[in-house]
Amino acid sequence: MSRENLNDLLAFLAVARERSFTRAAAKLGVSQSALSHTIRLLEERLGLRLLTRTTRSVTPTNAGDYLIRNIGPHFDQIETQIAALGQLRGQPSGMIRLTAPDDVIAYILRPRIEAFLKKYPDVKIEISADLKLVDIAAERFDAGIRLGEQVTKEMTSVPLTPDIRFVVVGTKSYFRKNPKPKVPSDLLKHRCITMRLPTYGGIYAWEFEKNGRDLKVRVDGPLIFNSIFPVRDACLDGLGLAHMPEIVAEKFIADGRLVKVLEDWCPYWTGYHLCFPHHHQNTMPFALFVEEMRQTPLHGPHS
Numbered sequence: 001m002s003r004e005n006l007n008d009l010l011a012f013l014a015v016a017r018e019r020s021f022t023r024a025a026a027k028l029g030v031s032q033s034a035l036s037h038t039i040r041l042l043e044e045r046l047g048l049r050l051l052t053r054t055t056r057s058v059t060p061t062n063a064g065d066y067l068i069r070n071i072g073p074h075f076d077q078i079e080t081q082i083a084a085l086g087q088l089r090g091q092p093s094g095m096i097r098l099t100a101p102d103d104v105i106a107y108i109l110r111p112r113i114e115a116f117l118k119k120y121p122d123v124k125i126e127i128s129a130d131l132k133l134v135d136i137a138a139e140r141f142d143a144g145i146r147l148g149e150q151v152t153k154e155m156t157s158v159p160l161t162p163d164i165r166f167v168v169v170g171t172k173s174y175f176r177k178n179p180k181p182k183v184p185s186d187l188l189k190h191r192c193i194t195m196r197l198p199t200y201g202g203i204y205a206w207e208f209e210k211n212g213r214d215l216k217v218r219v220d221g222p223l224i225f226n227s228i229f230p231v232r233d234a235c236l237d238g239l240g241l242a243h244m245p246e247i248v249a250e251k252f253i254a255d256g257r258l259v260k261v262l263e264d265w266c267p268y269w270t271g272y273h274l275c276f277p278h279h280h281q282n283t284m285p286f287a288l289f290v291e292e293m294r295q296t297p298l299h300g301p302h303s
Contacts, residue, residue, distance in 0.1 A: 008042040011035055012050055013072055016060045017140065093122035094285040099136065100145035102129040103228045107247045108160055108272055109145060116292045123285045131226065132198040137277045142286050148270025156278050158293050161271035168206070168266065169249050169258040170241045180261050181241075184208045184217045191240035192219035193231050206243045209267035219243075 014024040015035065025032040043050050050064040060068060100109055105127055113125060128141070136144045136155075147164075151157045168181070181187050187206065195204045203224065205216040221240045225231050228244055235242035236257060242249075252258040274293050276286075 005042075005045075008038055009067070009071060010075065011038045012042055012064070012067065013075060015039060015051065015058060016064055016068055017072075019058050021058060091122050092120050092284045092288055094283060095124045095126060096143075096286050096289055097126045097128070097141045098143055098145065099128045099130050099134055099139070099141045101131050101228070103245055103248050104145050104272055105129055106229075112160075112293065116289060119292075120285065120288060123289075125289075130198070136275070143274050143276035143290075145272050145274055148273055151273050151275045154277060155275040157273040157275040158290060159271060159273050160293060163268040163271050165246050165266050165268045166207070166243055167246045167249055167253075167260050168241055168243050168262045169235060169253065169260055171236065171238045171257065172259060173238045174240070175259060180259075182262075184215050184262060184265055187217050187219050187241065190219070190221075192221040193223045193225070193234045193240045193242045194219060194221055195228070195231060196224055196226050198226060204243075207267075208262065208265040210265050215265075 011024070011028065011030075014028055015021055018024040018027065021032050021035055025035045028035065039051060046063075048063040049061050050067065052059050052061055098109070109127065117123065117125070133146070133150060134141070134144070136142075145160065148157075148159075168187070170178075178190060179186075181190060184206070192206075196202070197204050203218070205218045208215045208217065219241075223231075223234050223239060225234070228248055231242050232244055232248055232252075234240065235244075236252060241261075249258055249260075253260060274290065276290075
């Protein structure tokens with residue numbers, strides 16, 4: 001096979017995996033028009049349509065899916081083996097791709113990677129902030145960070161934190177104007193700052209538990225976000241009550257800016273885990289990263 005065909009197949013894989021000519025062109029460092037021309041010539045040489053293009057999306061055809069399944073892994077293996085060459089000079093190198101919610105990145109992941117990057121300066125870590133439960137393997141991530149309840153049987157997992165809980169908080173100024181809720185159903189009388197979950201598209205129903213009784217409350221309020229930090233900031237502005245991981249609120253609870261309510265209704269959840277497919281190719285950089293995560297001591301109320 002000619003080098004031209006190899007380059008064109010790599011271009012096709014980039015577009016097919018990104019589902020976008022714009023994102024693929026940026027990733028490859030070429031213009032969108034040049035990339036589109038490359039794919040069109042490849043399709044002409046093969047005599048097959050590989051991609052279905054609309055104004056909003058790019059999706060692989062059956063022939064495109066065939067190439068992704070049967071050729072994509074070979075290119076991935078080549079990239080893996082080239083990255084492994086770093087071991088021959090005694091210094092691990094390569095890319096580690098992770099997906100995690102933004103609060104997990106800020107409070108759990110980022111503090112842990114400083115020492116790792118100092119120890120292995122030739123390793124790069126790409127982190128995608130996303131609440132959506134993406135398909136780790138299909139999106140070509142090495143691992144994701146998820147709550148224990150979200151780890152599936154197809155995943156290997158490494159615990160990163162003790163059990164955690166979500167808390168309901170508000171400002172003192174808010175509670176000067178509104179009575180503190182005594183039971184979860186009281187929240188229906190309050191202005192609550194809510195979140196839309198990207199995986200299913202619905203508004204998150206706040207979850208509670210007491211004496212073995214589980215309860216979900218579909219709260220309402222003036223603001224809906226898709227990220228926890230705007231929720232916290234709007235709560236700090238006194239715009240309503242919020243439900244968030246305690247780790248996100250604890251600094252502001254400690255300095256008196258936020259007040260916890262319904263504490264006896266807020267259960268602990270299995271903590272955050274680094275999770276990755278059982279069949280993951282444990283290249284040296286990723287294997288070292290997993291080992292670093294295993295050795296990092298856990299801290300928290302249940303540690």
